[in-house]
Amino acid sequence: MKNKIKILRAEHELTQQQLAEMVAVSRQTINAIEKGKFDPSLPLAFKISKLFNLSIEEIFQNE
Amino acid sequence: MKEKSKPRAELTKKNTINLALWTGAWLVTMAISSFGSLLLWEGNSLLSGLAILINFLVGIGMIFANIKHLKGLDELQRKIQLEAMGIALGLAVVAGLAYSSLDQTNLISYNAEISHLVILIGITYFAGVLIGTSRYR
Incomplete structure (x- = not known):
């Protein structure tokens, strides 16, 4: 699953660590999601989308 | 935010x-x-x-x-743990029973000790966590 987290993170000037702390996961998890190696659960996807004030579909796209 | x-x-x-x-x-x-x-x-x-x-x-x-x-x-760390535990448990059952059979049929000269199985589980689990962690890095 592709996503725009890296772009959104850059736009909001957030590090992976900062974003990880904001959504209560490890930095490794944010990194794995950004690289498309790991698909987040629905609750985590909701947390991320709420944080960036966007819908899930605007952040995550099926490949 | x-x-x-x-x-x-x-x-x-x-x-x-x-x-x-x-x-x-x-x-x-x-x-x-x-x-x-x-x-x-x-x-x-x-x-x-x-x-x-x-x-x-x-x-x-x-x-x-x-x-x-x-x-x-978190969810990724749990996934890594689950995969490592799954491999360790699977190997423990398969290798443990095969090891026991080797002992019962006298194909090995020593007794199959439970401690050998525990060591195998520990090593497999540890390797599973390391591999899982590096895979999602």
Whole structure:
């Protein structure tokens, strides 16, 4: 699953660590999601989308 | 952009230290219950039984510490743990029974000890966690 987290993170000037702390996961998890190696659960996807004030579909796209 | 919760790393570190302490205590009580009757109290059944009971109870504590550790992990870390445990458990069943068969059919000259299986589980689990962690890096 592709996503725009890296772009959104850059736009909001957030590090992976900062974003990880904001959504209560490890930095490794944010990194794995950004690289498309790991698909987040629905609750985590909701947390991320709420944080960036966007819908899930605007952040995550099926490949 | 206002969500903020307790850092996951802090919680994981605390739970990992807690688990390490319980595991260390379990190993110490295991050593005492195994070697105590030989080196410390020379065959006293009451003390041997007490040492085994303490080891068992500390082992229960270690299991709860492990559950707490797993509950404190995030979803990716849990996935890595689950995969490592799955491989370790699967290998333990398959290799353990094959090892037992080797012993029963006298294809090996020594007795198949449970400790060999425990070592195999430990190594497999540790390798599974390392491989899983590097795969999602």
